[in-house]
Amino acid sequence: MTSDIVIYHNPECGTSRNALAMIRNAGIEPHVVEYLKTPPSRGMLESLIARAGITPRELLREKGTPFAELGLDNPALSDEQLIDAMMEHPILINRPLVVSPLGVKLCRPSEEVLDLIPAEQRGAFAKEYGEQVVDADGARVR
Numbered sequence: 001m002t003s004d005i006v007i008y009h010n011p012e013c014g015t016s017r018n019a020l021a022m023i024r025n026a027g028i029e030p031h032v033v034e035y036l037k038t039p040p041s042r043g044m045l046e047s048l049i050a051r052a053g054i055t056p057r058e059l060l061r062e063k064g065t066p067f068a069e070l071g072l073d074n075p076a077l078s079d080e081q082l083i084d085a086m087m088e089h090p091i092l093i094n095r096p097l098v099v100s101p102l103g104v105k106l107c108r109p110s111e112e113v114l115d116l117i118p119a120e121q122r123g124a125f126a127k128e129y130g131e132q133v134v135d136a137d138g139a140r141v142r
Contacts, residue, residue, distance in 0.1 A: 003118065005030035008040070008048075008097040016096040018110035018127045023098075025134065026119040030098075039090040045083060048097055051104035056082040059106060061094040114140055 005023055007030050009016045023030050033040075040048065049056055056079045060072060066089055067073070072082065086092045096107050100116040107113040111133045114121070121138035132141050 003028040003030065004099075004101055005116070006033060006099040007031070008033050008035040008093070008095055008099075010034065010036055010095045013095055014128050015108055015110045018133075019096045019098060019107045019113040022110065022113050022121070022125055022133065023117055025121050025123065025125045026117045027122055028117065028119055035093060035095070035097075036090050039087070039093075042083065042087055045086060045093070048099070048104055049083075051099075052097065052106055054106060055079065056086070059094050059097075060086070061092055065089065065091045067092060111140070 005028055007020055007023065009020055009032050011017065011034065020030070020032065049059055060067065060082060062068070070085055072085055072092070094106055094108065096110070096113070098105055098107050098113050098116050101118055102116045105112055105116055110127065121134045123134070123138060124132070124136045125134035126132045135141055
């Protein structure tokens with residue numbers, strides 16, 4: 001099954017890999033954008049932020065990025081300045097961002113993606129480190 005799901009993905013990120021695997025566990029092959037290789041345009045990034053209902057600061061990734069070196073923890077920085085930093089250094093864009101007919105969401109933790117998948121899970125799913133997220137009947141484990 002194909003769907004109008006897009007995942008802004010980093011294959012080095014376990015959270016992103018888990019979200020992608022849950023989409024596929026529903027029998028859907030999403031459009032995968034490896035955003036470090038193909039970053040979104042500024043307009044697209046601004047649209048994704050707005051559609052997800054978050055602020056640019058909420059999308060910023062700190063771990064494993066130049067966040068501290070760039071002084072991005074400064075609360076005086078404007079949204080425009082934060083987006084400028086993400087455009088210059090796409091690694092600052094937190095992931096995975098998922099777009100579906102049901103909405104746009106930063107899927108952290110990865111099981112947040114289940115709210116965006118317009119199909120049932122086809123079976124059990126556990127995260128890479130073993131946490132059960134979906135049971136054998138395809139129901140979300142809470």
